[in-house]
Amino acid sequence: MDEDLQNIEDLFREGLEDNEEMPSGQVWNYIDKSLDQDNVISIKKKYTSLKRVSLVLLFLLIGLSIYELSNRYTNGANILTSNTNNNALSPHTNKSQQPIDSISVNNTNKGNNVIDNSVVHNFLPDTQRIQPGNNSLIENKTASKNNNIANNNTASKNKQKFINAYSYKIKTNSTEPTEGNLQTLEKNDADKTNQQSGLLKPLNHQNIDKVTRRMNDFIDTKKLTQTNIINKIIPLTIKNTIASGIKNKPDKLTRFSITPFFSPDIAWYHLQEDKPDNQPDSIDEIKKNERHDFSSTLSALIDYKLNKHWALQAGFTYSNINITVNPKTIYAQTDNAGHVQYRINTSSGYGYVLPSFSSNPAVGDSLYAFTSTHTLQYISIPFAAKYNVIKGKFTFNALTGLSVNFLINGKIETTIIKDMNNETEILKNIQGLKKIYFSGLTGLGVEYALSKRMALCFAPTFRFALNSINSDAPVKSYPNSFGFATGLKITL
Amino acid sequence: MKQTTELIQSCINGDRHSQSKLYELFVPKMFAVCLRYSKNREEAEEILQEGFVQVFKSLKSFRHEGSFEGWVRKIMVHCCLKHFRSKTKMHAVINIESVNVNETGNEEILSRLGKKELLKMVQALSPAYRLVFNLYIFEGMKHREIAKQLGISEGTSKSNFFDAKVILKRAVANSLKIAK
Numbered sequence: 001m002d003e004d005l006q007n008i009e010d011l012f013r014e015g016l017e018d019n020e021e022m023p024s025g026q027v028w029n030y031i032d033k034s035l036d037q038d039n040v041i042s043i044k045k046k047y048t049s050l051k052r053v054s055l056v057l058l059f060l061l062i063g064l065s066i067y068e069l070s071n072r073y074t075n076g077a078n079i080l081t082s083n084t085n086n087n088a089l090s091p092h093t094n095k096s097q098q099p100i101d102s103i104s105v106n107n108t109n110k111g112n113n114v115i116d117n118s119v120v121h122n123f124l125p126d127t128q129r130i131q132p133g134n135n136s137l138i139e140n141k142t143a144s145k146n147n148n149i150a151n152n153n154t155a156s157k158n159k160q161k162f163i164n165a166y167s168y169k170i171k172t173n174s175t176e177p178t179e180g181n182l183q184t185l186e187k188n189d190a191d192k193t194n195q196q197s198g199l200l201k202p203l204n205h206q207n208i209d210k211v212t213r214r215m216n217d218f219i220d221t222k223k224l225t226q227t228n229i230i231n232k233i234i235p236l237t238i239k240n241t242i243a244s245g246i247k248n249k250p251d252k253l254t255r256f257s258i259t260p261f262f263s264p265d266i267a268w269y270h271l272q273e274d275k276p277d278n279q280p281d282s283i284d285e286i287k288k289n290e291r292h293d294f295s296s297t298l299s300a301l302i303d304y305k306l307n308k309h310w311a312l313q314a315g316f317t318y319s320n321i322n323i324t325v326n327p328k329t330i331y332a333q334t335d336n337a338g339h340v341q342y343r344i345n346t347s348s349g350y351g352y353v354l355p356s357f358s359s360n361p362a363v364g365d366s367l368y369a370f371t372s373t374h375t376l377q378y379i380s381i382p383f384a385a386k387y388n389v390i391k392g393k394f395t396f397n398a399l400t401g402l403s404v405n406f407l408i409n410g411k412i413e414t415t416i417i418k419d420m421n422n423e424t425e426i427l428k429n430i431q432g433l434k435k436i437y438f439s440g441l442t443g444l445g446v447e448y449a450l451s452k453r454m455a456l457c458f459a460p461t462f463r464f465a466l467n468s469i470n471s472d473a474p475v476k477s478y479p480n481s482f483g484f485a486t487g488l489k490i491t492l
Numbered sequence: 493m494k495q496t497t498e499l500i501q502s503c504i505n506g507d508r509h510s511q512s513k514l515y516e517l518f519v520p521k522m523f524a525v526c527l528r529y530s531k532n533r534e535e536a537e538e539i540l541q542e543g544f545v546q547v548f549k550s551l552k553s554f555r556h557e558g559s560f561e562g563w564v565r566k567i568m569v570h571c572c573l574k575h576f577r578s579k580t581k582m583h584a585v586i587n588i589e590s591v592n593v594n595e596t597g598n599e600e601i602l603s604r605l606g607k608k609e610l611l612k613m614v615q616a617l618s619p620a621y622r623l624v625f626n627l628y629i630f631e632g633m634k635h636r637e638i639a640k641q642l643g644i645s646e647g648t649s650k651s652n653f654f655d656a657k658v659i660l661k662r663a664v665a666n667s668l669k670i671a672k
Contacts, residue, residue, distance in 0.1 A: 008661045013629050015610040020520035021527055023537050028515055030541045035511065035548060327545065329538075329575065368542065 261487025349432035372414035432473035
């Protein structure tokens with residue numbers, strides 16, 4: 001008997017080993033069509049990638065715009081603060097006199113010019129800054145500046161503007177200054193100035209009658225021009241603020257900060273066998289056939305600083321999970337309502353399709369589902385505790401917390417092929433998918449302070465599901481992801 | 493060999509004419525493989541189509557280290573297994589009646605039975621038997637490997653193979669009787 005069985009093996013091996021058969025011509029047509037669709041899918045994917053890149057760029061642009069606006073605001077505040085500080089620092093020859101809030105320029109040519117001395121002050125290098133009230137300093141420094149006056153008329157005009165900015169009128173002994181000549185600076189008449197400015201408080205000028213000036217010293221005409229421009233561009237509001245005597249409060253930071261960020265994620269599912277239920281897609285099959293595409297998270301997180309080291313974090317995140325399923329055969333089964341439809345199983349859940357070209361299938365009939373994708377979108381509310389360590393401009397932090405994730409959209413998209421027919425099916429209701437799941441999050445981060453209010457953040461964060469996202473499905477899926485969150489922290 | 497390499501490269505570049513040529517080159521042998529694993533031509537064509545799409549998609553991963561035909565065949569067999577693995581119960585139980593067969597040489601049987609008849613006998617086997625029989629006889633796999641591939645125990649694989657042989661022997665005997 002054994003000998004006979006051995007013969008059977010050889011009989012079939014010899015008989016069928018080199019057998020050749022030709023299939024019907026339709027097979028190539030199907031393949032041809034499939035390859036075309038494959039190309040379409042790859043083009044679609046490219047466009048999707050472009051969309052994502054655009055989104056990232058848009059996000060960065062918004063971030064930069066916010067930063068730029070905030071910077072401008074901060075600079076404006078600095079000017080005001082600087083003004084306040086200067087006033088506070090201004091020594092007065094007579095303490096009973098009011099402090100100098102601003103100095104009006106006695107410019108006979110442009111009588112309506114009004115200038116904040118601090119602005120001019122800020123435009124000058126430290127060595128050239130004048131401390132009003134300190135006669136010797138003014139003498140030296142003004143003289144130093146005046147020494148820089150060029151030997152031509154333009155320079156002379158610039159010089160005039162420059163000195164105007166300091167509310168001093170230069171009386172030039174000669175229009176063409178020569179080396180060794182001395183020029184006299186006379187203090188402006190305060191009343192006259194007040195008449196011209198109209199808005200400002202009476203000025204308290206220092207009793208500087210004469211300032212000597214060396215002629216050959218060079219004056220930076222560019223800076224002088226800038227100073228002149230500043231005369232024109234200082235926002236009226238600032239001047240009004242100064243004029244109305246509103247005190248500038250110090251720039252106070254609250255305990256709150258907001259961090260918009262974008263995070264490209266490496267996502268994967270941890271799968272567990274749930275109910276085999278005689279489904280054709282086993283856990284191994286699903287693992288083999290599915291691959292995660294680009295996933296991302298957009299977020300706005302609010303930090304509340306408890307103390308130097310500890311902070312609480314909460315906010316909103318929007319995450320997008322994309323999974324591609326390799327082509328596979330799907331089979332007709334009886335759905336929950338008793339209708340026979342083709343069932344697509346995925347790691348997220350399952351759905352039924354009934355293409356128009358095969359609208360009355362029998363249980364067990366099969367169709368070819370071309371590459372399918374399933375997409376899940378969640379809005380999450382994370383709560384985390386954060387520990388910060390500040391090192392200079394850098395802040396290092398570690399965080400851990402929980403997140404409640406709400407499903408807002410889940411869909412399966414697939415193209416069904418049978419003979420020469422094909423149809424794209426979109427299932428907007430993935431069955432077996434839970435509406436809410438919980439996840440844990442933990443991560444490390446680093447922040448780099450760009451300014452007092454702004455910091456660039458980079459925080460690699462690991463998110464892991466605490467319960468499965470589905471039930472009553474062939475497999476239980478636990479989504480995990482590792483994200484590289486990059487954002488801009490704005491302290492409110 | 494050089495021609496095949498160039499053809500493969502053109503296929504990777506997406507040249508449809510080359511893909512068609514490659515298909516024509518290998519389709520007779522691959523279809524025969526698919527036929528052995530399926531119950532009819534329609535099913536075999538379905539697997540063949542799936543297999544060739546897979547071949548074209550995976551061409552980039554072919555490293556030109558072994559025979560290209562062997563590589564394509566491997567993909568076809570894999571597609572066949574994939575097709576049946578999920579929906580087939582691998583623990584088929586069939587009462588095999590005692591078989592009385594005259595001892596006849598293979599050459600003589602082959603001369604009296606056509607290849608098509610032999611193929612029909614294999615296709616008539618239940619999927620569980622057919623898969624194990626094909627993998628053992630034509631792919632040269634050991635029962636341990638078959639068991640791993642199909643997700644069954646080694647014992648089940650051996651048992652299925654034995655049963656398949658008994659059924660085939662009976663079928664051959666019957667055919668020979670009719671041929672007489």
